[in-house]
Amino acid sequence: MKAVRSTVLYGMLAISIGVLWNTALQTPCSRVVKYDIGEFDERFGITKELFLAQIEHAEQPWETVAQRELFQYVPGSDFMVNLIWSDEQERLYEGNTLQNQLDTKQERIDTVQTRYQSAVSRYERSVREYEARLNAYEADVSYWNAQGGAPEGTYQELQVESSALESKASEVNRLLAQVNAIAEENNERVEEYNEGVATYNDLFSQAHEFDAGNTDGTEINVYSYDGNQELQTLLIHEFGHVLGIDHVDDPASVMYYLLNDENHDGVLSDVDITALTERCRL
Numbered sequence: 001m002k003a004v005r006s007t008v009l010y011g012m013l014a015i016s017i018g019v020l021w022n023t024a025l026q027t028p029c030s031r032v033v034k035y036d037i038g039e040f041d042e043r044f045g046i047t048k049e050l051f052l053a054q055i056e057h058a059e060q061p062w063e064t065v066a067q068r069e070l071f072q073y074v075p076g077s078d079f080m081v082n083l084i085w086s087d088e089q090e091r092l093y094e095g096n097t098l099q100n101q102l103d104t105k106q107e108r109i110d111t112v113q114t115r116y117q118s119a120v121s122r123y124e125r126s127v128r129e130y131e132a133r134l135n136a137y138e139a140d141v142s143y144w145n146a147q148g149g150a151p152e153g154t155y156q157e158l159q160v161e162s163s164a165l166e167s168k169a170s171e172v173n174r175l176l177a178q179v180n181a182i183a184e185e186n187n188e189r190v191e192e193y194n195e196g197v198a199t200y201n202d203l204f205s206q207a208h209e210f211d212a213g214n215t216d217g218t219e220i221n222v223y224s225y226d227g228n229q230e231l232q233t234l235l236i237h238e239f240g241h242v243l244g245i246d247h248v249d250d251p252a253s254v255m256y257y258l259l260n261d262e263n264h265d266g267v268l269s270d271v272d273i274t275a276l277t278e279r280c281r282l
């Protein structure tokens with residue numbers, strides 16, 4: 001199951017920053033943005049060192065294209081990169097927990113269904129055996145009745161077979177009861193699973209989009225991300241805004257307003273590179 005989740009990568013003040021730079025006859029790339037880590041919420045479960053490593057790694061795509069240093073970690077700088085806990089992250093964690101529970105439930109359902117298939121096979125085999133013996137028995141009885149009765153020995157044998165058939169019928173019924181019990185267990189588990197899916201969907205249905213991060217040109221705020229790759233792409237995106245790059249229309253670009261399957265890897269597209277080239281007059 002895949003979460004229906006889109007992340008809005010947000011940056012409103014990029015344009016005004018650009019205007020400011022233009023009036024100063026500078027390009028956004030002509031100075032190095034020195035930053036420090038500001039607010040850092042440990043509930044994200046990432047160390048400060050790893051967070052910093054992620055930020056420094058996110059500088060590289062832009063710096064490689066510009067062929068110069070654009071960002072630099074300098075403790076004590078005014079520009080802050082903040083990691084701020086949010087309801088979205090809370091919800092994301094809750095969603096991941098639910099997802100794991102659903103995976104476990106799915107595995108249990110698979111196990112029950114395997115047991116069900118075995119039980120059905122045993123039942124069907126038993127039915128076939130029973131029917132074959134019953135047919136043979138009934139044919140014998142008809143034959144001897146047509147003869148006006150069976151000899152004593154044969155009669156006794158038919159009585160024994162009749163009792164055996166009753167036992168066999170009980171076995172068939174017992175196996176059928178097993179099949180039904182497993183089917184019931186399966187239905188309960190599937191119902192439980194579906195309830196879990198409904199809860200999961202509710203969790204993400206109220207707001208499909210949210211602000212994972214933003215920047216006003218004086219700081220970057222990271223509010224929510226799912227995994228290191230998403231954090232990386234988010235940081236590259238926000239760094240792009242800090243450079244004065246606005247959103248682009250191409251979903252495969254890092255500077256697209258949504259984080260999605262196409263731009264999730266954080267690789268700059270030609271559109272991203274053109275945006276930087278124009279912005280920085282490279």
Ligand SMILES: [Zn+2]
Nearest residue numbers: 009010011257
């Ligand atoms: Zn953005």
